[in-house]
Amino acid sequence: MKYSILNNEITFTIGEINKPMYRYISIVNLNVDIQLIDNICGSICRNGQGKSVHTQSQYIHNNGKALIYFFIHKGISNPTSSSDWQSIILEFLNFYISANNFSKATLSTKIEIWHTRITAFLNILTDDGVIPVGLIIPNIKLQKESSRTTFKKTLQNTLPQKTSTLDKLLIDTSFALDDEMFLDKIEASLRRQVSILKTVCLQHWEAIVADNNLFKKYTEHTEYSEINTLFEPCGRVVNNPPKKFSLICNNESTEGCIWTILIIRKLLLISNNTDCISNESLAKLPYFHSRPFNHKQSLLLSPVTSLKTSAFNILNAPGVFHHFCGVLSGADVAAICTLLTIEHPNFNPMSLQDAKLVGVKGKMHLITTDDNEISIFSIDKPRATKRKSAVLTLLSQKIILSIINITQPLRNILKRNNNPDWRYLFLGKQNGGEVGKMKVATSDGLTCKKSRSLIRMYPELEKAGLTRGVLSLRKVRNTMGVLKWFETGSIQEMSKCLGNSYRVVLEHYIPSSLIEEWNTRIIRRFQNTLIILACKDxxxxxxxxDFTTMDELINFTSQLVIEYKKGTSPIANLIHIFSSELPDKKVKNEAAVLNINLSSNGIAYLYAFHEFTLKNIPQIDKTNQSSAISDSVQALMNLSSFIKHACETNAISPALRDIIDYESLLLVHSKALKLKDIILDKFDNMHLSHSFWSDDEK
Structure with missing residues (x-):
């Protein structure tokens, strides 16, 4: 890395000697002594020597170019004292963050570069004697707005969604419900989501067990019993197998898939190498190509798997074969941990993922009675004073015992290699291709959108609102505690369920979302109470x-009468005065008139219906016609006759003329008579089925 200063331009030469690359910095209108620029460029080249071309280029752009541009922009002359240099560094920081003429990076990126690169570059200039020793290089932080809400811990919380245009508020009008119904609604929502999640995880676990047991029977078949001839007694693979077994695992048929799975399962039983099922190890065997797995071949196993089609399609080719061989994936562990968390909320999610069957000193963490009916399982929680233990439910016991059985071949390999990972409950394939303790986070197995996860394998989870950001083992555990609180109404019982103290549960496990929703409910109910009292007439x-129907309003008003006892507050008195106004205390207006705005189109349909009824149903069979239909038809016919009579006779009193707005009614009547014939033609094309008057309507 070299530089030269010529004709008001600095030229940096980077890269290899035979393939040089150049970077240029213009120094026109620079008032600083050229010796200072020479010293800065010398420091850049000395510290960039031996680094990659990309690093050298970034070194020039982010360090030297920024400082020289600052000198040109500010027109700074030669600094002499330490105080001058201190002022220059402070001004340089302000210029670097605010100026956009040499960098379009965001503010956060500029601050990151200042901390990581420019601060180091200024220290290098100090070591080289370019700038004085003892200067203070400022350190800044980008302040972030603190969230006003605490972490949402229940499964009910979802991301903000746009409110429908039909809704009158951004919140649910569930505050119209009474206290019991309100809490029941929240409880029902939580139980529904937990039920969906448990159903999905049970399906996945049952598929793991079923597919693992499926291929045990194939070793007993005659056509596959020769698998033992492919391995020597010492466990080594036969290097020169019979011709019919050459590349047998790459035969793109169901038989080839079966041989692939059987050989992998055999390797897990007899091998002493932890990487025995890695792609590199399998490619060395005479039964596989250089690429042991292919997607086209794995699709042949789709008809025999117990997994749902949506779940099977997410698996890649190695994942399909590992699934049938009992090698757990991140999604498998996530599903099992979810089931165990639902059954035993006192198990911490992180501790459950790292659960051990045997301690370092040989102590068993899974204790089973002689009749295998009851099991006690304990896990380690580092922050707790003692291990968390629980008497396993029947489902939990079946799950743990099945996982131990499935992962036993992997456990034996680790034992033969003196690998301490054999003590862990969850064993699978690690990133390097070796078998060992699962190191995939359960959060990725649950909700990762780029790899195999439960929300990708089972779309019904997303339909139920259990998406990334909502679903986690931590929230599942907390939800089970809240449901226990709903069942018993006791914080003490909730603390026993979660395995935490009364104080911790009260402070941290009653979800803030529930408290916020309850507070919102109280505020909205009080606001609507004031509105009703102010606008009751x-x-x-x-x-x-905030109500959309009159039924909701009446229901809410009736609750107010019960909740506010008379004499307890001024508002309570107003509510009871409002509710105690009986009908006989009001002066009834016997001369009240119902005003209806009629249209010519509506009257035309009424006239047409009248004629159509008289023409097609001259005599209605009373035995086949319900009283409700008879009353409706007769009422419409009477109304039609009344309007016609009023418009076609002159024997109407002046008082009635004013009430019915006689002139407007005549105008509507004349227009309706013109439209009636057109509507009757439409009625003639209609068919009145016999079922309209059938006994079903009785």
């Missing part, structure tokens, strides 16, 4: 409240 009462 207005016709726009429903419009100004």
């Amino acid at each position: 207005e016709d726009f009462l429903l419009d100004v409240t």
